[in-house]
Amino acid sequence: MIPFNHLGWIFKTIGPAIYPRKVRELFCLFLKLLSKQASVLDLGAGTGVMSEFAYACRDDLRYVAVDPAEGMLKFSPEYLQTYKATAEALPFEAESFDMIFMGESLHHFQDVDKALQESVRVLKKEGRLFIYDFDVSTFMGKSICRGEKFLGEPGNFFRPEALKKKLESYGFVAFIDQYGYRYTISAQLKKE
Numbered sequence: 001m002i003p004f005n006h007l008g009w010i011f012k013t014i015g016p017a018i019y020p021r022k023v024r025e026l027f028c029l030f031l032k033l034l035s036k037q038a039s040v041l042d043l044g045a046g047t048g049v050m051s052e053f054a055y056a057c058r059d060d061l062r063y064v065a066v067d068p069a070e071g072m073l074k075f076s077p078e079y080l081q082t083y084k085a086t087a088e089a090l091p092f093e094a095e096s097f098d099m100i101f102m103g104e105s106l107h108h109f110q111d112v113d114k115a116l117q118e119s120v121r122v123l124k125k126e127g128r129l130f131i132y133d134f135d136v137s138t139f140m141g142k143s144i145c146r147g148e149k150f151l152g153e154p155g156n157f158f159r160p161e162a163l164k165k166k167l168e169s170y171g172f173v174a175f176i177d178q179y180g181y182r183y184t185i186s187a188q189l190k191k192e
């Protein structure tokens with residue numbers, strides 16, 4: 001396993017550099033669709049790198065973060081309300097959030113389906129989801145996947161199309177943007 005509890009200071013320092021500028025720009029545009037005081041959940045937040053990008057373009061939202069590693073959360077900014085928990089068992093009531101984002105975290109979840117069920121449960125009707133991760137069909141994506149599995153991580157990496165299909169099966173409408181070996185999925189839930 002990667003000892004995230006002891007890596008907070010590293011992620012705080014180098015974490016932002018792992019996000020291409022175009023991803024940050026798209027993320028910002030997606031956040032602009034939210035109304036004032038909307039509640040957003042940074043899932044697998046680590047030190048809150050994605051929340052910091054989000055806050056830079058929307059400082060009028062309610063920021064919540066979940067991560068099992070306290071050693072990561074303790075480096076997060078003060079406007080982030082943090083919870084030590086996992087994506088598979090979210091400590092929130094149904095329909096609590098307008099948006100969830102997952103930055104390089106989905107592939108670390110032990111049970112992606114359980115995490116998506118939980119995400120659907122806590123998202124409001126028409127809630128939005130933004131995922132940033134590595135494409136396992138590329139050379140870099142495969143190498144990262146092999147490296148993480150070697151370290152004992154679940155390595156739940158997807159081809160973007162496969163993850164899009166999975167999201168659709170949970171009731172999302174989803175769009176992929178590709179950045180070399182990295183990709184984002186911008187999605188919206190269509191709850192009955």
Ligand SMILES: C[S@@+](CC[C@H](N)C(=O)[O-])C[C@H]1O[C@@H](n2cnc3c(N)ncnc32)[C@H](O)[C@@H]1O
Binds near residue numbers: 048066069
């Ligand atoms: C590569 S870090 C990414 C952190 C942050 N999103 C960023 O972009 O810097 C992956 C994070 O996923 C967290 N994580 C691992 N398993 C998890 C789970 N089951 N539920 C939620 N978060 C998890 C780890 O503790 C770690 O902080």
